[in-house]
Amino acid sequence: MLGKRILITDDIAFMRMTLRNILVKNGYEIAGEAEDGVQAVEQYMIIKPDLVTMDITMPNMDGITAIKKIMEKDPDAKIVVVSAMGQKALVIEALNSGAKDFIVKPFQPDRIVEALQKVIG
Amino acid sequence: MEEYRDLFLAEAQEYLQNMTDCMLELEKDPTATENLTEMFRAAHSLKGMSGTMGYELIMKLTHEMENLLDKLRSGEISVGTDLVNLLFEAVDLVQVMINDLDNQKNFSSDVQALEKKLQGWYESAGKEESRPLEKGIDGENSPEDQETERDAAAKDAFIKAELNEFEKEMLKDAASRGENSYHINVWLREGSLLKSVRSYMVYKVIEKHGEIVKTYPSMQAMEEEKFDRDFSFLLLGKPDLDINELEKSIKGIAEVEKVIISSLFLEDGSEKAAPPLQEAQGTAGANAREKRNGDQGGAVSSQVAKKVQPSLNRSSEKTVRVETAKLDALVNLVGELIINRTRVLELGKQFKNENLEASLEQLERVTTELQSAVMTLRMVPIKQVFDRFPRMVRDLSQERGKEIELIISGEETELDRTIVNQIGDPLVHLLRNAVDHGIEDEEERKRKGKRPVGTIHLEAHHEGSHVVVSVEDDGSGIDPEKVKEKAVQKNIITREEAEVMEADEAIRLIFRSGFSTSAEVTDISGRGVGMDVVKTSIEALNGTVEVKSEQGKGSKFILRLPLTLAIIRTLMVRAGEEVFAIPIEAIRENLFVEPHEIRTIQQGKVITLREEVLPLYCLKEELGMGFFEEQEVYPVVVVQAGEKKAGFIVDELMGQQEVVIKSLSSFINDIKGVAGATVLGDGRVTLILDIAGLLEDGRVNVGKENFNH
Numbered sequence: 028m029l030g031k032r033i034l035i036t037d038d039i040a041f042m043r044m045t046l047r048n049i050l051v052k053n054g055y056e057i058a059g060e061a062e063d064g065v066q067a068v069e070q071y072m073i074i075k076p077d078l079v080t081m082d083i084t085m086p087n088m089d090g091i092t093a094i095k096k097i098m099e100k101d102p103d104a105k106i107v108v109v110s111a112m113g114q115k116a117l118v119i120e121a122l123n124s125g126a127k128d129f130i131v132k133p134f135q136p137d138r139i140v141e142a143l144q145k146v147i148g
Numbered sequence: 149m150e151e152y153r154d155l156f157l158a159e160a161q162e163y164l165q166n167m168t169d170c171m172l173e174l175e176k177d178p179t180a181t182e183n184l185t186e187m188f189r190a191a192h193s194l195k196g197m198s199g200t201m202g203y204e205l206i207m208k209l210t211h212e213m214e215n216l217l218d219k220l221r222s223g224e225i226s227v228g229t230d231l232v233n234l235l236f237e238a239v240d241l242v243q244v245m246i247n248d249l250d251n252q253k254n255f256s257s258d259v260q261a262l263e264k265k266l267q268g269w270y271e272s273a274g275k276e277e278s279r280p281l282e283k284g285i286d287g288e289n290s291p292e293d294q295e296t297e298r299d300a301a302a303k304d305a306f307i308k309a310e311l312n313e314f315e316k317e318m319l320k321d322a323a324s325r326g327e328n329s330y331h332i333n334v335w336l337r338e339g340s341l342l343k344s345v346r347s348y349m350v351y352k353v354i355e356k357h358g359e360i361v362k363t364y365p366s367m368q369a370m371e372e373e374k375f376d377r378d379f380s381f382l383l384l385g386k387p388d389l390d391i392n393e394l395e396k397s398i399k400g401i402a403e404v405e406k407v408i409i410s411s412l413f414l415e416d417g418s419e420k421a422a423p424p425l426q427e428a429q430g431t432a433g434a435n436a437r438e439k440r441n442g443d444q445g446g447a448v449s450s451q452v453a454k455k456v457q458p459s460l461n462r463s464s465e466k467t468v469r470v471e472t473a474k475l476d477a478l479v480n481l482v483g484e485l486i487i488n489r490t491r492v493l494e495l496g497k498q499f500k501n502e503n504l505e506a507s508l509e510q511l512e513r514v515t516t517e518l519q520s521a522v523m524t525l526r527m528v529p530i531k532q533v534f535d536r537f538p539r540m541v542r543d544l545s546q547e548r549g550k551e552i553e554l555i556i557s558g559e560e561t562e563l564d565r566t567i568v569n570q571i572g573d574p575l576v577h578l579l580r581n582a583v584d585h586g587i588e589d590e591e592e593r594k595r596k597g598k599r600p601v602g603t604i605h606l607e608a609h610h611e612g613s614h615v616v617v618s619v620e621d622d623g624s625g626i627d628p629e630k631v632k633e634k635a636v637q638k639n640i641i642t643r644e645e646a647e648v649m650e651a652d653e654a655i656r657l658i659f660r661s662g663f664s665t666s667a668e669v670t671d672i673s674g675r676g677v678g679m680d681v682v683k684t685s686i687e688a689l690n691g692t693v694e695v696k697s698e699q700g701k702g703s704k705f706i707l708r709l710p711l712t713l714a715i716i717r718t719l720m721v722r723a724g725e726e727v728f729a730i731p732i733e734a735i736r737e738n739l740f741v742e743p744h745e746i747r748t749i750q751q752g753k754v755i756t757l758r759e760e761v762l763p764l765y766c767l768k769e770e771l772g773m774g775f776f777e778e779q780e781v782y783p784v785v786v787v788q789a790g791e792k793k794a795g796f797i798v799d800e801l802m803g804q805q806e807v808v809i810k811s812l813s814s815f816i817n818d819i820k821g822v823a824g825a826t827v828l829g830d831g832r833v834t835l836i837l838d839i840a841g842l843l844e845d846g847r848v849n850v851g852k853e854n855f856n857h
Contacts, residue, residue, distance in 0.1 A: 040469065041155045041197055084189060110342065111196040112211075118345045128349070128402045131341040133199035138337070142402030 031147055032058035034076040036067040036093065037109060038085040042132070046080060046109070049136045055143070064088025068096045071104070078105045078147045081126065083117045091121050098125035105146050153249070156201055158469060160246050163190040165535050167239055171232050172538045178227040187235075188217040194242065205259045206245050212266040213238050219270040234269065236539070238262055319361075322384045327358070328411055330391070333380040334398060335406040344373045349401050351381070357394050358385040377405075472565065475525055482522045483715075483808035487827045489515045494830065523712055526566075530608045530617070531559035533572045537579060537606060544583045551601045552587055554579075558608035563615045564712040567689055571617065571709065574682040578619040578705050579604065581679070586623030586703055596700065598622070615711060620704040626697040628654035638662055655697050659683045687789065687840050690716075690733050718807050718826075718836060721785060722800035723768040727834050729807055729826060734839035736786045736793065738801055743778065755784070755795055762786065764795040770842070771821075789840035809836060820844070 033055050037043045043060050050057060058076040061067035063085045071079060079097065083090040090108065097104045108121040108129040118129050127146045130139050167190045170183035191214040198206035213235065219225045241262055245255050319329050334350050336343060347370045354360060362382040365375050385394075391409055398407045489511060496508045534556050545552040587593075587602030594600055605620040628651040635641045635657045641649070657663060661680040682705075683693050690710045697703040710716070710733065718729035719738075739757070746753050746764060753764040764784065768774040776797070784795045807826035812819075823838035 039159060039193055039197065041152060041159050042200070044155060045152060045200055084192060111192060112199075112341060115342055115345055118342060119348055122345070122349060122352070129342070129345065130402065132196040133202070138403060145400050145402050 030054070030056045031077040031143075032056045032074070033143075034059045034061060034067065034070055034074060034079045036061040036064070036080060036085070036090065037082040038062050039082075042082065042109075045134055046139070049134060049139055050143075053136070053140045064090060064093030064096070067093045068100075071097050072100060075101075078107060078143060080107050080109050080130070081121070082109045083114055083121060084111075091117065091124055094121055094124045094126050107142060107146055152201065154471070155469065156197055157246065157249075160194060160197060160242075163194050164239055164243055164246075166190045168236075168539050169535070171235055171239075172542060174227055175229065175232045175542075181221065184217060184221045184227075188214060188221055191217055203245070203249070205255050206242055209238060209242055209245075209259050209262060212263045216266050216270050225270060231269065234265060238266065319384070327387060328385050328389070329361075330358075330383045330385055330389075331380060331410045332383055332394075332398070333378060333408045333410075334404060335378045337403045337405045338377065340377070340403045343375070344371050346401065346403055347375075347379050350379075350398055350404065353397050353401065354381050354383055354394070357389050358383045360384075475565075479522055479526060482519055483810070485515060486519055486808055490828070491831060519715075523715065524562075526564050526712065527562040528565050528568050529559060530561050530563060530568060530571075530615070533568055533575060534559045534606060534608075536572075537575070540576065541579060541583060541604065544580065545587075545602075548583060550583065550587055550589060552583060552604060553601050554604050554606060556606045561608040561610060561615055563709060567615075567691075567709055567712075570685065570689055571707070574685050574707070575606075575617070575619065577679075577682050579606070582619060582621040582623065582703070586621035586625075588624050592624075610711075611708075615709045617707040617709065618704055620702060622702040625699040625701055625703050626655050626658065626695070627699055628652075631655060631657050635660070635663065652696075655695055658695070659693065690731065715806055715808050716836070718805055719785065720802035720805055720834070721767070721783075721796075721798040722802055723771065723798050724774040726771075726773060727802065727828070727832065728767070729805070729834050729836045730785060730787065730839065731823070731836065732804065734787045734789060736788050739784045739786060739795070741782045741784045741795070741797075742780070743782075746782075757786065757795075760793070762793055762795050764797060767796045767798050770796075787839045787843075789843045792840075792843045794843055807834075807836065 033050055035043050035046050035050075035057060037046065037060075040062075043062075047057050047060070058074045059070045061070050065088045067079065067081065067090075068088070081090040081094055085093075088096075094106050094108070097106060102125075104125070106126045108118055108126045109132065110118045110121075110129050111132045122129065128142050130142050167187050170187045170190075173180055174183040174187075191210050195207050195210040195214055198204075198210060216225075216235070220227060220231075225231070241255070241258055245259075248255075322329060332354060334347075336346055340346060351360065351363070351370075360381050360383055363370060364380045369375065370379060395407050395409055398404060493508055493512060496504055537556070538554055541552055541554040582604050587604070588596070588598075590600045593602065599622075603622045605618070607620070608615060608617045610616075628649075632641070632646040632649060632654050635654075636643050636646050640657060640660050640663060646654075658679045659682075663680065679693075686693050686707055686709070692708045694706040694708070695703065696706070717732040719732060719735055721728055721730060741755055741764075745755050747755070749761075753766075754761050755764050756762075766776040769776050782797045783799070783801050784797055785801070786793065786795050788794075805828075807828075809824040810826055812822070812825055821838055821842040823836045823841070825833055825835050828834055
């Protein structure tokens with residue numbers, strides 16, 4: 028699992044930073060950070076990360092649309108949805124759109140690592 | 149977590165500001181629902197952030213706000229002033245809590261009270277129940293306790309009861325086709341969030357391997373998270389079902405802790421440990437699922453459609469956050485670099501080497517560019533200050549029972565961070581004055597034939613190396629006669645002076661200390677702190693204040709501020725052995741004065757310059773560095789700070805130079821008359837004079853007025 032490359036997508040810099048720190052501490056490599064769905068799709072095609080974390084509510088393009096676009100371009104894409112509480116319906120929508128799993132804010136590092144390990148080993 | 153706090157604070161601030169802006173717009177135009185979406189997004193983000201930081205109270209409050217906003221957004225509740233006030237109350241409390249992250253003051257009762265209010269609002273308006281915070285965060289969710297009890301009983305029945313005939317048949321049929329039945333029990337980790345979605349993911353995985361005949365708890369209950377950590381499925385497996393494979397893929401879902409799969413063997417229509425099928429059947433389960441997907445699909449797409457458009461307006465800019473301390477350090481270093489460059493350039497001249505000169509020239513160009521690039525880093529849009537005013541003016545006007553529209557323009561105008569930080573209070577004062585004393589009541593405005601709604605324009609723009617900020621109201625204007633009367637009462641001027649005073653000069657009296665025009669002292673702009681404070685604070689920034697007023701039409705206050713405080717243009721002068729820098733801003737002109745032009749009045753020297761009598765000081769003497777010496781001609785620098793003008797006799801005018809201001813260390817920074825220090829090209833340290841300070845100093849405190857006839 029050493030150095031699996033992750034693309035973090037979240038419009039809130041604070042959230043990106045929190046997640047980045049958790050991932051880096053656990054041996055992941057941050058291949059890129061996107062602030063909205065548009066950037067996520069663009070960056071995905073360029074850096075081809077092993078896994079994408081995807082926030083749902085974002086400006087310009089929301090996470091669900093981004094998941095659909097990425098899955099369209101790469102059906103093998105591994106995307107983990109980052110959700111806040113109370114977004115049940117959206118998480119399900121995201122899973123139906125091709126996301127592999129989801130993690131919940133507020134972040135609990137061990138749970139995030141577990142989720143990622145389960146998705147990309 | 150502590151290391152994230154600054155970022156949290158900065159972003160939280162942005163979201164609160166966003167909410168405030170949107171609420172103000174929404175109040176103006178309740179149909180502008182894109183604002184609701186924006187506010188909802190802000191509340192949602194704040195909730196997530198504060199949750200991550202462990203600020204539970206903020207999270208709880210923003211959660212309630214989010215609920216309320218959700219109802220507003222869906223149109224179940226309509227927007228009104230009361231509601232906006234309530235939301236503002238919530239925004240304020242969040243702000244207070246964010247400001248008080250350190251002190252740990254206990255806000256739980258405040259939050260609870262407000263939570264109730266917010267809940268009360270949407271519960272009374274909407275028929276639906278509120279969305280309580282998910283369990284695990286908010287540990288005490290009492291309404292669900294009953295459910296758990298009922299579920300426990302149901303679970304008991306699950307194990308004991310038998311399958312009904314129809315289901316037994318189904319399982320038997322399946323068995324005869326070579327399909328095995330399995331009981332799959334799944335446990336989630338302790339404290340797992342969004343359990344319903346987890347169970348849904350498990351459902352989806354199992355579904356691929358056969359037909360799900362029955363779930364425990366029911367699909368409905370799973371969706372409503374009416375289970376603790378475990379749930380189970382009764383599966384009619386496909387003939388080629390690989391149990392290990394199934395187990396592996398279920399365990400591949402995050403937060404799944406344990407999976408137990410057991411085969412069911414039907415013997416004569418009875419089985420062991422098989423779950424009962426009370427109401428649901430395979431098909432019913434599938435229906436429920438379809439229905440669920442359908443509902444959500446619809447809800448999601450409409451939400452998304454609403455969301456995408458408006459958020460474009462305030463989408464995050466392409467910026468990086470940098471600590472201001474780092475920025476200051478950078479500016480300081482560049483300052484040092486510039487100083488050293490000047491020294492190197494001077495040394496370089498001595499060698500008369502062409503190559504050296506060429507590279508020094510290059511160095512000079514690059515460093516100059518670097519300097520200007522770094523200076524722009526210090527620049528921030530004045531928006532940062534302006535942002536809080538719409539809310540303030542709204543609250544004030546509501547309090548005063550006046551209707552006032554605040555129009556802001558030029559908020560993107562940039563100026564030095566230090567200045568932006570310091571013009572807030574003066575502007576607050578000017579705006580309060582405009583609301584309080586400028587704009588009339590509605591009655592009075594109607595009587596005067598004015599629009600009943602008062603207008604205040606807050607504007608900023610660049611003008612050369614200055615930024616001009618103006619506050620203009622269309623109120624009653626300033627009555628010069630009233631001002632004079634007041635000034636006489638307060639012993640600021642004599643009655644004789646008042647009689648000959650011009651109108652605009654009279655209006656400027658409001659800047660004198662101890663002056664206040666309002667007949668009654670209001671709790672808003674009264675309290676005896678007057679315009680003189682505004683003037684002093686603007687002048688402390690090397691700026692000026694001007695006022696224009698037309699009776700009956702309104703007043704306009706114009707602030708003129710320098711773009712930056714870090715580098716200033718100065719005139720270098722010599723007094724005795726020392727060189728001093730005088731900021732160009734303060735200099736009106738330079739003269740050469742002959743001895744016969746100097747007269748003595750009240751033991752002070754004066755000169756007459758274009759019919760204006762100016763006090764004349766010897767800089768050397770004033771700074772205690774020597775004595776006035778008779779000469780054939782005296783170089784004089786005429787300076788002005790506010791309305792005070794004076795001439796300073798110096799020994800030599802040495803020319804203009806841009807200098808980087810270095811602040812003096814704390815134990816000497818209170819010296820009046822000295823604004824800071826700078827280092828010259830030859831390495832000498834030079835003091836920068838603070839003209840306003842000098843002229844205010846006791847010894848040099850002989851202003852223009854005393855000499856006016």
